[in-house]
Amino acid sequence: MQMMVLTVSLVLMAVVALIFVAAVRSAGIEQAPANTDRNRTFLIYGMLIVGVVVTAGSLRQWPHAISSSTETVQVNATGYQWYWELDKEEVPIGKSVIFNVHTKDATHGLGVIDPNGRLLFQTQAMPGYVNQVEYIFSEPGKHQILCMEFCGIGHHDMTSEFNVVAK
């Protein structure tokens, strides 16, 4: 997902930048008057149509959906300045795992990194609340937890790990 987002972003950023470069280069050159209002209307409607399609496509399945099945594995993760406490050291591969994320002090962020160093998902640890996130692991091995919300001078030290195992 990350590389796709980066590629899409860089391409669209380049397109916007090139439109400005073209406008700057055309300054001072005699041109036939363009139909500005019509072009602007096309642009607005075009953006609206793309927006509707992207919104519907990306929200059709709610990204924060939590399964109500009893077949899930529950993990309670609690953030402290500056360490994590997990009530499980191992979770199974191919099965829904629900992380119930708490904090006992400041706000933290629970981010899970796979064995290849790729961020799989994250959620915030908010004082007085339990944020939930569900994920099905597809790769076995040691997964790291990083703190994803600035929480003071030990923020970068706030890491932990757990194993994803085949069962």
Place this chain on the structure above:
Amino acid sequence: MSDTKLAPQSGAIKLTMLLAGVVFLLMMLLGLVMRAAQGGLIEVDPTLFYQILTAHGAGMVGTAALTGAAILWYFVGRYVPLVAGIYWAFLGLFLLGVVLILGSIFIGGFGGGWTFLYPLPAMSGGAWQVTAAAGFFLGYIAIGVGFLLFYLEIGRKLISTYGGISGALAWPLAFGNGKVEDAPPPTIVAAMATTVFNTIGIVVGAAVLVCSLVNLYFPSFVVDALLAKNMIFFFGHVFINASIYMAVIAVYEIIPEYTGRPWKTSRVFAIAWSLVLLFVMAVYPHHMMQDTVMPAWALVMGQIVSYLSGIPLLAVTAFSLCVYLRGSKMRWDLASSLLVLGVAGWSVGSVPAILDGMISVNKVMHNTQWVPGHFHIYLILGEVAMAFGFMAWLVKEANKVELSNLDRAGLTIYILGGAGFTIMFLISSALSVPRRWAVHLEQWMLQDQIATGFGALVVLGALIFVVRYVHVSGDTTN
């Protein structure tokens, strides 16, 4: 443009921009230190790193807002008389706030981040005392009071001159039978909209600051953390966006001097600014997409409004500027180049911002280096470029339009450095590097080191702009 080219309090504005230029440079140097430390090029103790992080964030946001406010004041003064004393009070309170903030950070040791996310300021783990956090809050409050005074003066003058808030927002043209020739100029529409939304943002910010301040001394006074976070991000989002929306007034006022075509309030322009007024305030839940306890409708609103916010920017401001440029007799100097760059950078920066505003993308990009990536594009190549452009225009000799070799060098260095510096953030994010970490893993350091090189170019470019401003100001004065 106005028939009466007043130059209200131009001395105060020139002084403000000098101070802002110097502070921008210092804050950029702090940013460079952080990237070099993350890249392992220098050693910075993590405690000091987080103090620098706090100073850099507060300093850049505050200075961006200061330059936006100076631009707004200067150009609104062309249309309505403004009381000079209010501006001096605003500037004085701003400087008082700066002293309190710097003291709390570098003497008191406060390192809770510019966003002062509740309850972190009260939970330092021994890194700072309550008084340091209180000093930081009081610094913000002083600056906020100054801004409220500023907007009170702007608001009351616009309301009395242009027939109320709706008149100043050109609603008769946007939603009624009003005529283009009767509509207020673009500067007034932009000033009225930013006055409304930034006043609301600052009042919400002040409320959560006061609650956090009470909590410091009376820990039994507990604030709901989710409510506090909503209020902080509402304030923070509105405040930093206001700085760009104020700075773009310089484009409306100055670019027509170079193209020879006036920038007028059209119906689409008026509607766009009313939408901006709404969107800037409604979009902030995109900062809270990983707080899954938030109501789903708020997160959906955050995603949809993030996307919609791009339409007034790209289809109105950017589109109109490109139309103004095409085929015009545009003349280029440092001021006009930087102002056009500012709109281009702002537009380019909206792309990664919109992508990160999608909940599913945010799940893997939130609080990675994607976030500083997109907002550094907004700032370095957007708001700050506009501010430097305004500075160059302020000191330029009448009727002299030329791009010297030094100007070209400064521009090239600044654009190259800014593009490279910000793209390295985006690449680091795609490689899952979190933001705001004092110490980076070895496998992340190469991008940090490359970014440090590009960052040095940004500082060099900015140094050329500031030194040139001081030098030319001196020549003009003599």
